[in-house]
Amino acid sequence: MTLTYPLFAILLAIFLSGCGSDKGGGGGTGSAATAALSSPAVANFEAVIAISAGYNSACALKSDGTIWCWGDNHSGQLGTNVSNSFSQYAVKVSGISTAVGVSVGTSFACASLSNGKVNCWGTGILGHGTNSSSTAPVEVAGISTATTAISVGHSHACVVLASGSIKCWGTAASGELGNGSFSGVDSCVVPNDCSFTPVTVSGISTAQSVSAGNNSTCALLADNSVRCWGLNSNGDLGTNNTVNASSPAAVAANSVTQLSTGKRYHTCVVDSGHSVLCWGFNRYAQLGTGTDIGPQTCGSYSCSMNDLPVSGINSATHVASGPSFTCALLADQTVKCWGINNYGEVGNQSSSGPDTCGFDKCAFNPTTVVGLMGVTALAAGTNFACAITTAKNVKCWGTIESYTFPTLAAISQNSNTTDLPLPTPDPAAASGPHLLVVSKVGNPYSPDSNGYAGTAGGSATSTPAAITCSNCNSTYAVLSHNTAVTLSTTLNPGTLSVAWGGDCAAAAGGTATVTMNGDKFCTMAHYNGTANFLATTNTKYNLTITKTGPGTGTVTSTTVPSSGTAINCGSVCSRAYPHHAAVNLTATPAVGSSFLRWAGNCGGTTATISIGLGANSICTAVFTSP
Incomplete structure (x- = not known):
C-alpha cells in the first residue's frame, strides 16, 4: 500500500479535485471510467514514439515529451499523484513534459528527461535517497548528465549515461547492481541489501543499452558484445554456469x-x-x-x-x-x-x-x-504485450490485471487528464487513528501455478496487543498515529517459515515491524517446504471495506461468478476472494445520511460499483449527513 498521506487526507484531495474512477479490471481500451481522474473524455491515443510494459501496467512516451500510463495503480505506478485500483485509459504522468525515454518495472516506473535527469514513481527503491514510495515522479539523486537508455526491473533500475557508463540502484543481494558487491550501502529488508541512490557498474564504459530483469541485468556494448550480472540460478546470465555475478560477465x-x-x-x-x-x-x-x-x-x-x-x-x-x-x-x-x-x-x-x-x-x-x-x-x-503501429497508436493483446484485451485492442486516452495537485495533509487525519490490515497470501516461493491447496499456516499476534489471528485469512486493528507495531507468528506443525510483505518490513526471528503513520496493509505467507501452498491459480486476495465521513451506512457485496463470502459490513470488514474475481459493492446510507463517493482502491460516486481483484485492496465508502 502506497499512501503517502493518511487515508482521509487522500480522500479529501480526491473529493476536492472532483475525481472519478474506473470500475476495476481494465487495460487501456476505454471500456470503463478512468481511475482517480475526472469524468473521461475518450480520445484516440496518438503520437506515441516509445513504449514499455511492466508487471500489470504499461507506459508510453509521446512526441510532445509527456508520459502516459495505463493498468494497475495499486502501487502508484501510473504517476498520477494517487494510488487506486486501475485505469483502463492511458493517463498522463504528473509533471513530466520533457521525457526522452521511459521504462516500467514490477511496481514502479522511471523516465529519462531531456535535461539529463531521471524521474521515478510508484512503490520501490526510486533512487531518491530513501526507500519511500511516491505516487508522483521524484528525481533520482546524482544523475544530471544525459542518459541514453533506461531500464526498470523487478526491484532495481539502471541507466546508461552519455559517457557509456552505467549506474544502477535498488536491491543488491544478487549482484544486480553490478558494482562488484552482493551488498549495498543501505538497508531495505535486511542490513545492507540495497542502495537507495545510483552506484556505478564496474568495468563498463561503452554501453549502448541496458535491460534490467528480475534480479539480473544485461548491457549491450559498442562492439556489439553483451555483459550480464546478478542472479544466475536459472542460467540467467548466459555464462555457461549458475553462479551469481556481482560484476559484468561476458556472454558468448x-x-x-x-x-x-x-x-x-x-x-x-x-x-x-x-x-x-x-x-x-x-x-x-x-x-x-x-x-x-x-x-x-x-x-x-x-x-x-x-x-x-x-x-x-x-x-x-x-x-x-x-x-x-x-x-x-x-x-x-x-x-x-x-x-x-x-x-x-x-x-x-x-x-x-x-x-x-x-x-x-x-x-x-x-x-x-x-x-x-x-x-x-x-x-x-x-501476461500481455503492446505494440506501436505506423500510425503511432498502441495496440495490446493478452491479459493485464483481470482484464483480457479484445482482439488487438487499441488504447484510448482520457483527454481530461490534468496534473493533479499533491494531496495536502489534513490536520485532523494526520494524527490518526489508522487502519492496520494483516492478511495471509500465497506462498511466494512456489515456482508454479498448479492450483494445489496446501496446509502451511500459522497465527499472527502483535505488540502492542491489537492483532490476534489464529489460522485466519485476514484481520485488522485500528491504532493511534505513529504506533510502532511488531508482528509475530506461531507456525503450525510442518510449516517451516513465514515471509512478511506489503507495508511490513521483515525483522529478526520471523517478526515484522510497521509504523502507523498512515493506513497499512501487511501480508504473511507461510512456507511448508513444498511448492503447493496457495499457488498462483488458487491465490485469494483480500478486499477490505472501511467507511469514513460524518454519515453512516452499510456496504454489501455480490461476486461474479459467485465465490467467496459475501460482505455485509456495518463496520470495517475484510473478505478473501479468488484471483480475478469481480466483486460488486453497494453502499447503502443509513436514515439521515447520504452516500458521497468511493475512495481508496475504489472510486466513483455511484452507490454500486465493481472492482476486479488482482491484488489486496481497500475500498472506502464515504457517507455524509445534512
Missing part, C-alpha cells in the same frame, strides 16, 4: 544489435543476421527452441546456460521478453511470440495452447500475432 552471444531481459530469468537478443538468441529459464518454452525441455536443468526446471537460436526467426529487428514469454518484431512489421499462453500472451486469439508446458498452456515455436501489421516498436508485460 556476439554481433548483437538489441537485447531484452525478461522479468523471470531469461534474456533474448537480436543479432546482426536478424536471428533471435535466448538463454535462461525454459519452464514455459520462452526460449523458443521448439520445446520446454533442456538442454540443461537448473534446479528442477529446464534451462539453457548458453544462448540458443529461436526456431524459424531470421528477419527480426527487435525482441521483447516478458517473464514467461517472448515476442519478436520482424522486418515485415509483423510480430511473432512464443512461451506461456494461459492468457493469450502469444496473440493467437486463444488461451489454449497450441502446446502444453506441464499444467500450463504455451507455444513451443514462434506464433504470429493474428491481425497485427505495421508495427514499429514492441513491449512485453507479465
